[in-house]
Amino acid sequence: MPTIKTLFNYVLSPKIDMNLERDPNSQRKKFGSWILAGTVSLGALLCLVGIAIFLTSCSPDLPSEASSRIFNKVSIEYIGEYKIPNYLRVKETLVGGLSGLTYDRQRDRFYVISDDRGDQSPARFYTLKLDLDTKNPQQVKFNKVDVTDVTVLKNADGQRYPPKETDTEAIAITAESSVYISSEGDRTKNILPFLNEFDLKTGKVKQSLPIPTRYLPDTEGKRGFQNNLAFEGITLSPTGTLPASGEPLRLFAATESALSQDKEVTKVGENGKIPGAKNRWLHYLLSNRPEIISEHLYQLDSPPLGAIEHGLSEIQAIDTSGHFLTLERSFGLTGFRVKIFQATMAGATDTSKIARFKGNTTIQPIKKELAFDLKKLDIYIDNLEGMALGRRLPDGSQTLLLVSDNNFNSRQITQFLLFKFKQS
Template sequence: MNSNPIPDPHRKKIGSWILAGTVSFGALLCLVGIAIFLTSCGADLPSEASSRVFNKLSIEYIGEYQVPDNLQFKKTTVGGLSGLTYDRQRNRFYAVSDDRGDLSPARFYTLKLDLDTKNPDRVKFNKVDILDVTLLKNASGETYAKGTTDTEAIALTPQSSVIISSEGDRGKNIPPFISEFDLKTGKVKQALPIPQRYLPDTEGKRGIQNNLAFEGITLSPTGTLPASGEPLRLFAATESALMQDKEVSKVGENGKIPGAKNRWLHYLISDRAEFVSEHLYQLDSPPLGAVEHGLSEIQSIDTSGHFLTLERSFGLTGFRVKLFQTSMAGATDTTKIASFKGSTNIQAIKKELAFDLKTLDIYIDNLEGMTLGSRLPDGSQTLLLVSDNNFTNRQITQFLLFKFKQG
């Protein structure tokens, strides 16, 4: 077990979680008193209208693998895994670490899954092998200075590059970024344009909240730029609301505390990246006693604007994770909307519950990364999730594998 003190940057979430555990009994009673009004564990049955919007999905749990605690690989500490992407050509996964340079420089790992598919009806998830580590480098070819990055999400392009997002650090006036890096060398190739409204100001009225910026990114599965000549479509989402969109939490008329209003960006990626549009993603109501509640990952599942989203909470009852199927059909372009406060005429990205991990009846850790993987013998795809252990011995690096089917 890792008994080393937690580096300061990695106290950012742990500190609030520990605080949650010390909430007074009186406050807890108050929360319990309104429990009947808060989010239920299930979801309403889809209506006929929603069945025309969403695909029929099946998500079936296969198994779990836990990375040994404090694992060292090529002079780096394996941990903080916050984003995943799959390389179909090489049958490899890439996982980005959110280490801010305290233990090792900003980096991503190359992984391989060890699966036993001899019995198609009982696929076994044996382990995850770590094959390589790639350090990220700036335009000068140097690794990023300590404290200048907080890399959270990763997506693979067909051009042997990865696009990685960083949340920055509002407190230190370090802006977030979404940049393309060479897959082999880790050197930055281009930075995507970030709209001004996402950049922190000095008055605390505009921009990303600290540690709640670009937590999820994904590329449309078309991914055939050289063959089709069509630019790639990249989508990125904030973990929670921007400062100008943040509203005071209070119980609404429906008896629930509304979730945050997140922003969802759409880019075209070619030789140069172009910002195309933006949309509203409405988080679910936070569970009872939640201290942390946000959108941790997004994953494109087809070429028709359907995605899986991962919403994760932490509080008095531990971690809670739900997967939603979402559709961009009919969503309002919010590019010119300065603030979501008080907005009533914005059509948000549609969503419906696809899977509640609470039904697994297993321990769930801080799941942040998600990607579709290889095909199984029955034609279904693997769906892989990973947890960020925050480099503390109170958490684990947990991989969960699922069988994913559409239609």
């Protein structure tokens, strides 16, 4: 499976120069011209594709009375955008590839993981400080994002991870000054994925979570994660970020797309749409001996017309009752498409004992409903991969921050989008 970066280059500019440009204004002008050229040249193709497979855009039905009983009432309101220049360096590391977010409420800081495999700088996460103007509660202003520090990850020997050994995609902070980080590994090089706990200050690994055998690749290519589509999103139950809460610490981890044994042949369904992938969603109980207590199926939405890649890029717990926000992101002939859903595990089948989803029609997936389609913002959307709830605002709402992975590509941007999030 090609990466977003490869697909982005292929669709918009087959001869992209991967050297980073120093002039962000020039970068944006060139980027815009490529999009325009790509749009004109691909317009006819899109029409033919649309006629050939008769796909319709995804528009969920109105919530039923039953769904209103299992979902919270949520609202998401856009505040603003901030972009970090592609040439920014912090302590000799290049800031980019930002793929997962988590919020430290004790210190009022965000931490963001880079998915750099060691090509630019060692495996690492950054500390972020948001500058907000909340003088007018009805009109919060998003001034900027300061990247204040970087923490390099270290293995059990206290050494930096060698290049190509990690593909870190998601991060979640605990109340005990540690972070859980996922890595997708690399199936082509027999590098396994991991879900590890690291010390917040030193970056040294503290423990590893068990991963079921069905997630690990076999030599025949019939089992395990697809390459570059492993653990893309992780989150902790809200009590996990509260010191001395007394509640058990729970971690949830989701794959970006289906495991090899769960992947089904792509074909148009009776509704005229291509079904989305069947992802796996793990539920861990954390302690000195972490254990998996359940697993569920997360059904991706149908990919939009012209999508080349479509997956689940982030999950975020929003309460202790099993409600989450999920971020589904697509890339294709029309650029990036991103949607935020509310999801709940209530009534979902425990799939821990189900070896493969293919052909199984009895599984009840995690229920979800659309919360916000970023298409309605009418602004350019880049490769959004990270999402986290932040501090509360004067009106009682929470901040919700999204970040894009620029793939260290000068034709893309590191984009932060800030929202107000309310639930009842």
